[in-house]
Amino acid sequence: MKILTTPRMERCIGCHSCSLACARLVHKRLSWDTAGIRIRSSGGLSTGFDARLCLACDPAPCVMACPTGAFSQRKGGGVVVRKRLCIRCGACAKACPVDAIYLDANGEPFVCLHCGRCVPYCPHDCLEHSEFSRGAAPAGKEAAVAGEVES
Amino acid sequence: MIREYFRVLLVDLSAGRSTITDIDGRDTVAGGSGLAAMLFEKYGIPDKPWNELGQPLIFAIGPLTGYFPLMSKTVCAFKSPYHDQFAESHAGGRSALSMRFADFDALVITGRAKSPSALIVGSRHIEIKDVHYLWGTDLYVAGKMLRRMLPGSGHRTILRIGPAGERQSPMACINADTYRHFGRLGAGAVMGSKNLKGIMIHGDGSFLLPEGNEYAKVFDKVYRDMTDTDMMSKYHNLGTPGNVRVMNDLKALPIRNLQSTADPATEGITGERFAEVALLRNAACAGCPVGCIHIGFVRERFREENRYIYRQISYDHELIFAVGSMLGVMDCFEVLKLIDVAEKMGLDVMSPGVALAWATEALAKGIITEKETLVPLAFGNAASYQAALQHMAYGTNEFYELLSQSTEKAAERYGGGDFACVLGQEMAGYATGETFFVSQALGLRHSHLDAGGYSYDQKPKGRTIEDAVKFLVKDEKGRVFLTSMVSCLFARGVYSDEVLCSCLKSVGYGALADNMDAVAGEIQRLRWKMRVGSGYRPEDVSIPKRFTEVTTWKGQIDSVFLAGLKDQYASAIRALADTDKDMAKSPS
Helix, strand or coil, X not given: CEEEECCCHHHCCCCCHHHHHHHHHXXXXXXXXXXXXXXXXXXXXXXXXXXXXXXXXXXXXXXXXXXXXXXXXXXXXXXXXXXXXXXXXXXHHXXXXXXXXXXXXXXXXXXXXXXXXXXXXXXXXXXXXXXXXXXXXXXHHHHCCCCCCCC | CCCCCEEEEEEECCCCEEEEEEECCHHHHCCHHHHHHXXXXXXXXXXXXXXXXXXXXXXXXXXXXXXXXXCCCEEEXXXXXXXXXXXXXXXXXXXXXXXXXXXXXXXEEECCCCCCEEEEEECCEEEEEECHHHCCCCHHHHHHHHHHHCCCCCCEEEEECCHHHHCCCCCECEEECCCEEECCCCHHHHHHHCCEEEEEEECCCCEECCCCCHHHHHHHHHHHHHHCCHHHHHHHCCCCCHHHHHHHHCCCCCECCCCECCCHHHHHHCHHHHHHHCEEEEECCCCCCCCCEEEEEEEEEEECCCEEXXXXXXXXXXXXXXXXXXXXXXXXXXXXXXXXXXXXXXXXXXXXXXXXXXXXHHHHCCCCCHHHHCCCCCCCCHHXXXXXXXXXHHCCCHHHHHHCCCHHHHHHHHCCHHHCCEECEECCCCCCCHHHHHHHHHCCCCCCCCCCHHHHHCCCCCCCHHHHHHHHHHHHHHHHHHCCCCCCHHHCCCCCHHHHHHHHHHHCCHHHHCXXXXXXXHHHHHHHHHHHHCCCCHHHCCCCHHHHCCEECCEECCHHHHHHHHHHHHHHHHHHHCCCCCCCCCCC
C-alpha cells in the first residue's frame, strides 16, 4: 500500500497548503492543527521547515497503546482510525515516538491516513505518495540525475 | 469562523486586563481595512497625539482569511508617529492565519505596560508577560528568545520591534516572523510607546467547514489559478526584484536620490542578478502557495584564516531601490548587508534608505557637513550607509534624530527640501510619472499600493486629469475591498469581483457578496474620514521640485498636469471624506 513521505522538505516554503488541504478535505475543518501533516519551522524560519507526520510504523506503537481498538494496524504501515471507538484518552499521542498525532482541545486525535490527498497542493513537490519499502533505493524523483532542474 | 459579527480582543496594557467583544458590521465594513477603520473610529482619539495612552494599535483580518489562498495578510491601523494621523500598514507572514486560528477578527491594544512586555494570545490563552530583559535587544535576538520562551512553533506569529521601535522612531517597523513587516508609517514606534516588545499569537483553534461541496470546488478553482497558470509567475520567479531592470529600461528607476532614472550600473542589482548569485531559497506567508519571499545570503569573513559567518536576508524591489539604486549601491551583496542592518535595528528599509539619499546629496551640496552625518556619506559608499543606518536607529545626534523622524523634518531644519524625495512619506521605487507621484503623495497609506498610478503612467499619453482622478478613485476602491478580505494585493489578478463573489458565497457570506460594490465604497469613504478626521489636509500636500525635474521614457515631467492632478485628486479625497456630515471635521 502507498504511504505518504516527505522526501524533499528542503524545498518547503512554509505555506501550510498540505496541512490546510488535509484538514479541509479529510477532516472537513479549517485548521493547520487538525491535520495528518503539520509544518513547523526547524528552529526559526531561517533554518527551513520540518513536517510532522506518521512514518507508517509496522508495528505501530500507537496501535499497541490504544485501549479500544480505535487505532488498528494498517497494511503496509501506519494506522486505520475508527473515531467512534475513540475514548479521547490520548494514549496514542503519548506512544508516538515522532509526535505525529495531534490531539485537539477535546482530546480527539488526528493522524495521517496515508491517503495522499495533500500531495497535489504542495507547490514545490515536497511530498510523495508511493509504494515504499524501508531500506530500498529511492525511486521516482529521488533517482533522477543530480542537478536536473524541473521546468 | 464564519460569523456575521466581529469577535474582537481588547487588551488594556495599563490595567493588565483583556476583554472580548462582539461588534456588528460584517455586511457594511467586511473586515481587514474596513474593520480596522471602524475600530479606529470607535477606539481612536483623533485629536490626541499618536502616543497618548488610550490610542489603539489595531490588527484586523478579513472574512476570507485562511479560507482561500493568498488571503494571508493582516491590516494594522494606528495613529502614526510619522504624521500624527490615521494610518494603515499591511503584513503577512503567519500573522493572518494565526489570528484566524486564535479565533479573533481583530486585536485592539491600548494603554502602556508597566514594564517591557510581550502579549501572548491564543484561542485558550491570554497573557501579558514581563520581558524587561529583552528591551534593547535587536530584532534577531528578540525573535530567537521569544521563539524559545513561547509555545506553538510553526503555528504562531511573533511580531516584535527592535531598538528603533523602542526609541519610538517614526521609521520603526513591526517585524512579522523574520521576513515580513508592518513596515511603514511607524507602527513599530506605537508598539514601543506601549512598552510592548513582542506579540505572539498562537493559532491553536480549528473550525468546522461550511456544509456541502461548493467551498471545496471554489477553493480548487482559485488554487489552480494561483499555481497552474502564469498569473502569478512574476511573483514566484524573480519576485518583485524583477522590476529593477524593467524600471531601469523605462527610465523610471529612482537612482542616486532621483538625480537620474536609468543607469547601466543597476545591472548589478537586478532581480536577475540576485537570482543568479545571491538567492538562497524562497519562503511563503502561511496560506500562500506562491511563495514570493526571496531570501538571499551574505557571507562575511571575520578572520584571516578562512572563518566565515553567513546571514539570510529577504529582499524585494522596494528594498533594493531604497538602499541600492537610491544610494548608488550597485552590488547585490552590499544591498543585502544594508537591508540586514536596517532589519536588525527594526527600521523600515524604505524610508531610511530614501532619507540617506537626501542626506548624501545635502552633504555633497554643503547644506550639512560631516559634523552632522558622522560618516562620509557618498553614493556607492555602502560601508558609510551601514554606519548611518545604525545612527538613525539610535538617533545618535540631533541630525540623525531628526532624519529618523522624516526627511521632511530634517529638510525643514537644514534646508534642501527641493530635493527631498518625499511623496507623503519617503518615495517608493517607481519614477513612472505624474500619476504615480500624485497617487503616492496623496494616497491614504502614501504607498505605491494605494492605487495603480504607476501602471496608469504607462498607458498611452493624451489622457485628461479628470480621467486620471477617476482612475485613482476607482482603482483605490477595488483595492480597499481586497484589503478588507484580506488578500495579498499580488493576487488581484486572480481575485476578480466575480471570483471574490463566489468565494464569499461559498463560505456563507451571501449578503456581503451581493453588495460588494456598495461595501467597497463605504470602506473607502470610512478610511478617508478617519484620515481627514485625524488632521489630514490633502490640499496642503506639496510635491518637491525634484519630482518635476525627472525625465522618464515619456520625456520631461509635465508640471502643469502634475499640479492639476494633485489639486483635483485632493478635491476628490475631500469629497470622499466629507460624505457623512456627522463626522469630526478636520482641524484647521
